[in-house]
Amino acid sequence: xxxxxxxxxxVMKGVIVLILTTSYRLLPSMISKYVTLDKMMVxxxxxxxxxxxxxGAGSAxxxxxxxxxxxxxxxxxxxxxxxxxxxxxxxxxxxMLDNKDLTWRYFTxxxxxxxxxxxxxxxxxxxxRGLGGTSLxxxxxxxxxxxxxxxxxxxxxxxxxxxxxxxxxxxxxxxxYLGKGSDRYHGHSGEIPISTARDRDKTLVNVFLEAAKELxxxxxxxxxxxxxxxxxxxxxxxxxxxxHKGHLHKVxxxxxxxxxxxxxxxxxxxxxxxxxxxxxxxxxxxxxRVNLAGVGKNLLxxxxxxxxxxxxxxxSFSQQHFTFVPARDSRPSNVIQYLASGDGPLAQSGSMASGxxxxxxxxxxxxxxxxxxxxxxxxxxxxxGLLTLSKAFNIDAATSRGQIKLASNNPFDPPLIDPxxxxxxDDMNLVLKGCEKLRFxxxxxxxxxxxxxxxxxxxxxGTCAMGKLTNPETVVxxxxxxxxxRGLRVVDASIMPQIVSSNINPACTVIGERGxxxxxxxxxxxx
Ligand SMILES: Cc1cc2nc3c(=O)[nH]c(=O)nc-3n(C[C@H](O)[C@H](O)[C@H](O)COP(=O)(O)OP(=O)(O)OC[C@H]3O[C@@H](n4cnc5c(N)ncnc54)[C@H](O)[C@@H]3O)c2cc1C
Numbered sequence: 001x002x003x004x005x006x007x008x009x010x011v012m013k014g015v016i017v018l019i020l021t022t023s024y025r026l027l028p029s030m031i032s033k034y035v036t037l038d039k040m041m042v043x044x045x046x047x048x049x050x051x052x053x054x055x056g057a058g059s060a061x062x063x064x065x066x067x068x069x070x071x072x073x074x075x076x077x078x079x080x081x082x083x084x085x086x087x088x089x090x091x092x093x094x095x096m097l098d099n100k101d102l103t104w105r106y107f108t109x110x111x112x113x114x115x116x117x118x119x120x121x122x123x124x125x126x127x128x129r130g131l132g133g134t135s136l137x138x139x140x141x142x143x144x145x146x147x148x149x150x151x152x153x154x155x156x157x158x159x160x161x162x163x164x165x166x167x168x169x170x171x172x173x174x175x176x177y178l179g180k181g182s183d184r185y186h187g188h189s190g191e192i193p194i195s196t197a198r199d200r201d202k203t204l205v206n207v208f209l210e211a212a213k214e215l216x217x218x219x220x221x222x223x224x225x226x227x228x229x230x231x232x233x234x235x236x237x238x239x240x241x242x243x244h245k246g247h248l249h250k251v252x253x254x255x256x257x258x259x260x261x262x263x264x265x266x267x268x269x270x271x272x273x274x275x276x277x278x279x280x281x282x283x284x285x286x287x288x289r290v291n292l293a294g295v296g297k298n299l300l301x302x303x304x305x306x307x308x309x310x311x312x313x314x315x316s317f318s319q320q321h322f323t324f325v326p327a328r329d330s331r332p333s334n335v336i337q338y339l340a341s342g343d344g345p346l347a348q349s350g351s352m353a354s355g356x357x358x359x360x361x362x363x364x365x366x367x368x369x370x371x372x373x374x375x376x377x378x379x380x381x382x383x384x385g386l387l388t389l390s391k392a393f394n395i396d397a398a399t400s401r402g403q404i405k406l407a408s409n410n411p412f413d414p415p416l417i418d419p420x421x422x423x424x425x426d427d428m429n430l431v432l433k434g435c436e437k438l439r440f441x442x443x444x445x446x447x448x449x450x451x452x453x454x455x456x457x458x459x460x461x462g463t464c465a466m467g468k469l470t471n472p473e474t475v476v477x478x479x480x481x482x483x484x485x486r487g488l489r490v491v492d493a494s495i496m497p498q499i500v501s502s503n504i505n506p507a508c509t510v511i512g513e514r515g516x517x518x519x520x521x522x523x524x525x526x527x
Contacts (some may be wrong), residue, residue, distance in 0.1 A: 009472040029300045049252040050075040050437040052238050052262055052519075058133020059505055060492040060512035061260025063174065063191075067516030069160070071523070075251060077227070077242060079265075080130030087136045089338065090349035096137055097126045103137065104129050106264060106414055114303065114349070114421035117452030125417060125456060127134065127262055134262065138505055139351040141375075142194050144171060145500030145507060147357070148369040156497045158468055159478030161514070170513040171506065192509065216437075228411070229257050231490060233288055237488035243327065256487045263460040263494040264415060267296040267404050269473075270464065274412050275485060285409040289485040294473035298498040299402035300462035301375070303421045303432055305450040307438060308380065323378045324348050337447065356501065359433040371499050374436045376455070398499075399424035404463050421454055459504045464494040479518050491515035 048440040049074035054065045058078075065076040084102055086092045096102050103126045110121040120525030128134035147164035154163035161167075172187030179196035181187075186194075227242035230250065232426075259266040270276055276296060281288045327346040337344035356370035364371040402419035422428050428447055435446040466473035474483060476495055482488040493508050500507045 004204070005343065007012055017048070020404045026130070031127065042281075047075075047251075049239075049254055051253070051255045052258060053077065053251060053256075053493075054258045055240065055252040056133060056259065056261035056265055057131045058260060058262055058493065059135045059508035061258075062132065063509055063512035064260060064491050064516045064519075066191075066514070068519065071520065076241065078131055079261075080128070080259055083132055083136050087348050090140055091346045093137060093349055095137055095207070098125075102129055103127065104414075106417055108417045108419055111421055111454070113423060114451055114454035116454075117317075118454065123419065123421075123456050124213065124456060125460065127460075128387060131345045134458075135505060138503075139352060141351045142347045142506055143354060143502035144510075145502040145504075146369055149498070149500040149502075152498055153466070153496070156468070157466055157478035162466075162478060162516070165515060167510050170510050170517065173480075174509050174513055178181060180399050184510065207472055213442065216510070222502070226356075228269060229275075229485075231257075231275075231485060231488075234486075235484060236486045237482075242288065253487065256489060256519070258515075258519075259464075259488070259490045260492045262492050263299070263463050264404060266492055266494045267463040268406065268411075268415050270295050270477070270482070270490075271406050272409070275482065280405055281324075284406045286406070290482075292475055292483055294465055294467075294475045296404040296463050297401065297473060297477065298462040298465045299404055299417070299419060299460060300398065300496065301402070301419050301421075302459045303398060303419070303427070303454045304457050305435075305446070305453065306455055307446075321445065323350075347507060348378070350377055350379070352378045358436070372430060373502060374434070398430070399426045401462075417460075419456070419460075422451065432517040457503070459499060461493040461495075461496040461499050461504060465497045466495040479522070480506050480515050489515070 007264075011092070028511055052065075052074045054061050054067050054068070054076045057065070057076050061076065065074050068074045080102070084099075085095070086094055087102065091104055098105070106125040106127060107120075107122045108115070108125060115121045115123050116297060126137060128136045128138075132440040150162060154160050154166070156169070167187070172185075172190070174190040174192050175187035176193045177186035177188055177189050178193055186269055222417070227240045229237050230241055231237050231241040237253070237257045241248060241250050259269055261269055267276070269402075270292070271281065272286065274281060274287055275292050276288070277293050278288040278291040281294075293496075324345045334344045336347055338346035353376040355374040355376075357372045357374065358365045359372060386487055398421075400420050400423035400520040402417070405416045407413045407416050428450070431445050431450045432446055435441075435443075438446070441449075459510075462476040465473065466476050466478055466480065469477055469483060476482055476490050480491055480495060483492060491511055493504060493511070494503050496504075496507065496509060
């Protein structure tokens with residue numbers, strides 16, 4: 001399933017937004033064509049106080065700010081600017097990944113067991129920067145994950161509000177599902193339009209399913225700039241400090257400060273505010289305020305290996321323009337088709353279909369809980385448009401854990417990101433399981449391949465993990481409140497105690513939706 005681009009334009013209505021840095025200059029006419037800023041106020045000088053301050057206008061933060069703004073004044077602080085118009089066109093998504101105005105251009109630290117064939121043994125980790133966050137960069141695959149993913153969160157936290165059944169109404173609330181399917185699972189009145197694969201993509205999906213059948217996989221239908229927080233001597237969060245055009249500003253939150261700066265941004269802000277492992281804070285010259293061991297730890301991601309290419313030589317396929325070939329497809333008629341119907345070669349995001357498999361030996365098989373995801377990517381092979389299909393194996397149940405640390409006490413320095421891929425031998429076993437049908441190469445070949453040409457599927461999460469208060473690594477409780485600080489929450493991908501077994505954007509939006517409800521409920525009861 002695919003969300004259409006720019007979901008934030010409808011969820012941002014009614015929210016006051018402070019854009020802290022934006023060096024991207026857009027023609028006003030282009031902005032008005034693609035972005036609706038009508039009821040949203042973009043401020044250069046905000047008031048001194050708001051009920052809530054939300055930091056980060058990404059998948060979770062934009063939604064959360066919208067929900068809170070129905071009842072309260074909300075200041076949404078975003079480091080990036082308004083999106084570049086071409087970001088709304090799916091086929092251009094890969095071109096945006098390296099643009100410093102649209103992206104936080106992070107690199108991991110050199111890896112020991114992976115990335116061995118990459119420059120400096122590092123992996124490039126782009127994160128979205130702007131109104132819409134990483135949803136502005138993403139490849140539009142909309143898969144919720146497996147119900148067990150969320151039931152697992154409920155077990156880890158001891159709080160049933162995070163079980164799949166309990167989250168289902170919140171998934172539905174954000175969705176405007178345009179395909180066919182049961183109303184029990186799909187919402188139709190939310191802000192994010194979700195459509196099933198278009199007809200031409202479906203043909204490709206069928207090819208993918210045929211191939212899966214041929215390999216004996218059973219087929220089942222699955223749905224699916226910076227600042228610090230101001231904290232007083234009693235550990236109450238009372239506002240934020242940010243920098244704008246070279247000046248430091250402070251804004252007060254009458255009720256709460258909420259961090260939605262993503263799995264890298266949120267732990268960075270906590271650390272710069274003195275909330276985190278004391279030893280690490282002292283090493284970088286930050287005075288510890290709250291010793292919270294788990295901040296930045298438990299870094300999770302879907303590590304992957306791109307196998308292939310598998311070329312479709314059938315002429316009828318290659319003539320159907322499944323993929324975007326610049327020399328062939330940069331034509332006015334394709335632009336017109338895209339603007340008129342949202343279809344054609346420009347609507348292609350590259351991510352075409354997905355499958356989930358269970359490895360044989362693991363606990364996951366006993367629980368019917370997939371631990372490997374296959375991603376089918378369509379890449380044009382040449383100017384004739386011959387289609388190459390590449391499969392990425394996504395290791396869902398990875399045991400290795402990474403960490404985000406600060407490089408210094410300068411908030412503008414990029415952090416040290418260590419995903420620690422393949423640290424645990426179980427993870428390489430999963431890769432080999434994912435490749436087991438590819439008999440034309442040996443296990444040794446696939447292991448060498450995965451360790452050298454390691455790729456991320458861009459799903460960092462878990463760095464402010466939700467959990468029981470008795471667990472020393474817990475950063476937020478199951479109401480998303482930061483342990484040891486009053487009036488401060490985290491609501492984004494960083495709170496996932498375990499990564500879901502699919503692309504994670506729907507999980508981020510449900511965290512925003514569920515988080516908003518938890519906060520509003522508490523506010524109404526405390527009146
Ligand atoms: C290339 C790519 C492709 C992807 N494809 C898919 C896909 O097809 N399907 C899918 O489900 N998922 C996909 N994802 C992942 C998904 O989009 C993200 O996991 C999700 O959007 C993260 O949401 P979030 O709310 O946690 O954070 P984000 O959406 O990253 O929001 C964080 C926001 O906070 C802002 N911020 C950070 N620090 C500060 C600060 N100090 N001050 C102010 N603002 C700050 C950032 O600029 C950003 O706007 C993809 C990701 C990438 C990079």
